[in-house]
Amino acid sequence: MRTLPVLLTRPRADALRLADELRAAGVQRIEVSPLMRIVATGPLPELSGGIILTSGNAVDTYVELKGPKGLPTWTVGPRTADRARAAGLDVQGTAPDAEALGQAIPETAPPLMHLRGAVARGDLAVALRARGLTADEAVIYRQDGIALTAAAADLLRIGPVVVPLYSPRSAELFFQACPHTAYGNLRIIALSPAVASASPVPPVEQAETPDGSAMLRAVLRYFTTMDG
Template sequence: MDQTPTLLLTRPVEASDRFAAQLRGVMDARMPRVLTAPLIRVDYAGRLPDMTGVAALVFTSANGVRAYVAAGGPRDRPAWAVGEATAEAARRAGLAPRAAGGDARALVETLTRARPGGRLLHVHGEHARGEVAQKLRAAGLDAEEAVLYRQILLPLTDAAAQALDGGAPVVVPLFSPRTAGQFAAQHRGRAPLLLAAMSAPVAREVAHLPSARLMVAERPDAPAMLRAVVSLLDLAARLEGPEPGG
C-alpha cells in the first residue's frame, strides 16, 4: 500500500497554490502529493464608502486587498497590513503598505502607537475577527469599516474524503477558525491525520478530532505555518497507516 503522505490544502485555489509553491521551495524533492480542495469560496461584493475623507487603508487579509481593488478603490492612500503576506498582496496591487506583527491585535497595537492622522478604513469580509475598527475607535482613532467580500463555505470534495479515509497520512494546514470548523464538521476518515493550526483559536475547532498530531504555528504567519507543515510532513513519513479493514 502506498504510504506517501498527502498534503490537503483547503484554502481558495489561489492561496493554496501560493502556499504549495512556497512549500515546494523548501522541500524540493521531498515535496508530497498535493491535493487542493477548497472549503471556502470568496465572493467579492459590497461597495466602498465615500473615499474623500479616507486618509489610510487597513487590511487584515489578502482577500481584503483584492476586494478593495475589485471595488475600484483608489491606490493613492497609505495602507497598513496585518502581516507580510497581506502586505505583499497590497504591493502587488500598487499600494505602499506597512506590515504589522501578523495578527489583528498586533495591527491594532501598531496603529495605536503610530496614531496616523485622518480617517482609517478597514476593509474586510462579512466574517471578520478581531473587531479592528471598534478597537481603533476605542483607542481614539477615527476608523470605519467596509465589508467587501463574502466567504462561502464549501463541502469536502470526493477526492479529499477519499484521501482522508485512505491508508496514507494526510497533513492539513488550517488557517482560520471558520475553515477549521468546516473541516471538523465534515471529516469522516481513518487515515492518520496531522493538523497544522495557524493559531490557538484555529486549533480549538479541531482539537476533538482523532489526529496523530495537532501543531499550532509559533506565529500566525505564513513562514511559521510552513515550518509547522514541514515538521508534520517529516513525521507523517514515519507513520504507519491503519490496518486494512480497520
C-alpha cells in the first residue's frame, strides 16, 4: 500500500525535504504541488533583544532578510530550532506549539520580537506581555495561495490520495482548491487538533505532537496500518 500517492502541498522547500524523507521510508508515489508561496515582506524591525520564530518559514525569511546572527531565540518545534541554529542563532528554548512557548519563555528573557507571517493563529506577544515580559511582533512574510498542478488535480480525481496538512491556513487553501467531488478520495493527515478542525474531511491520522518529525511518523503510521 505504500504505492498509494501522497500529495504534498507545503511551500516547495519544505515539501521537497518531506518528499526525500518519505522516499527514504519506502513511499513510492509523491506529487509536490505547493499551495502556498512564502514571500518576504521585510525589512526586519530593529532587533535589540531576543527573537521568536514559530516556523521554518520564519527562519528562512529571517535569513533571506539578512537578520543578525547570535541573537537569543525561542522557537516552536525541534525542526525550527535546528534551522535556527543552522542560521547562527542562539536557541534558548523551544516548545511544541505557540501557546506552550508563551508559558515556557522565562521572565528573565530580554525584550522579544515575534517575527511571523501575515496569517497566524493566536497572539503570542500579547500572551507574553500578560506575563509581564516585554514583547512585540512584526510580520516579515506573507503566505500567497497557488493553484494545484494539473498532476495533483488528476490524483484527487482518480482515487485515494494521502494529504498531510500542517496548518489551518494550509487546510483552508487545500479545501478551496479541492473539488467537493474528490472529498471521498482524501486521506488527511493532520498536524494538530486545530488543523483537524479546519478540515471538512475527518483525518485518518493526527501527529502525536505538532512538529515535523511527528507528522512524518503519522504518515508512515497510516501506511503501516494499510499494510497490516
